[in-house]
Amino acid sequence: MGVMSFAWHLPTMAIAVAVGLDLLLGDPSWLPHPVRLIGAAIELSEKRLWSGNASRDLCHGAIAAVVIVLAASTGTWFLIALAELLAPTLGAVVSVILAWSTIALRGLDGAAAAVEKALGHDDLADARAAVPALVGRDPQSLDRDGLVRAVIESVAENSSDGVLAPLLYLFIAGPAAAMAYKTINTLDSMIGHTDVRYLYFGRRAARMDDLANLVPARVSAGCLVVAAAIWGLRPLDALRVCLADARRHPSPNAGFPEAAMAGALGIQLGGVAVYGGETEMRPLIGVARQRINVSDIASARRLLWTQSIVAFVLMVVTRMLLRSLWTR
Secondary structure (H helix, E strand, C coil): CCHHHHHHCCCHHHHHHHHHHHHHHCCCCCCCCHHHHHHHHHHHHHHHHCCCCHHHHHHHHHHHHHHHHHHHHHHHHHHHHHHHHHCHHHHHHHHHHHHHHCCCHHHHHHHHHHHHHHHHCCCHHHHHHHHHHCCCCCHHHCCHHHHHHHHHHHHHHHHHHHHHHHHHHHHHHHHHHHHHHHHHHHHHHHHCCCCCCCCCCCHHHHHHHHHHCHHHHHHHHHHHHHHHHHCCCCHHHHHHHHHHHHHHCCCCCCHHHHHHHHHHHCCCEEEEEEECCEEEEEEEECCCCCCCCCHHHHHHHHHHHHHHHHHHHHHHHHHHHHHHHHCC
16 A cells, blocks of 8 residues: 555554554553644744734734644655655554544543542532633633533534544545644634634634534534434434524534534533633523433433444445445
8 A cells, every 4th residue: 555545545444443542542641642743833833923913913824724734734644654665564553643643532531531520529629620621611610510511512512523523534534634634623722712812813723623624513413313312312302402503602513513412411501601711601502401410421421432433333334335336
């Protein structure tokens, strides 16, 4: 198999190995993570290019976003190409490692489990200390119900951003595409805000993220509906809430998995959120058929795992069908 094929087309078994590595090891501190380098590049670009002038920041922010995404994708290809030149099997190994770095299923589940465990012991201090790994809200502003709600919203949104979307891009165009997506997602989380500093500088990065997540977020919601059916929860409510409330969310994409999760669990998400001391009132999503409870975090985590399995199987089957049609 050629160098380009490893960078832009990763075999299904190799993707499965990358997923397995994430499940077994998560994001170990001893392994240099590409997102740290990407984050440093974003910080440097902001330091050098941000000016406070709207039109200049709009242009410079767009240039920085495009250059960083292209650099990450090209760098991924280069590493795989170099590894392939050194040894035929090394290219495959490097490809799998880079693919692994784009998936965050175990990390997401572990962060949610840490908050769940603290709340299970009625330790709000520990829960508030653990929640920043999931959300950017002010921890001290969250009471018990607020912590549960924040965790479930994060699990739902990041089931797409951290798991399904990277998997989809791995299946579509290999590690180079998945790393490009991861870069876009990191750009959005760092500069894709609407405050005074980033309104213009991060605007194009935010639009890139909206486009990159357009399909994954909706596929994620669909897989959550299936997962809810598998667990005997509320799949029809998940679908109804998704259709009724998803577009009420400030994000054009995050509302889909969050609405599906709210419907599946029979709870209501959204409402008051405090970021950096600023209070934000988000639209309510879902119908509160029951009061939100710590046990809902466990249910959300089960749905996360099941949704991920459903998505992986769906992608494998789709690839096989497309390959069959292509070779006819």
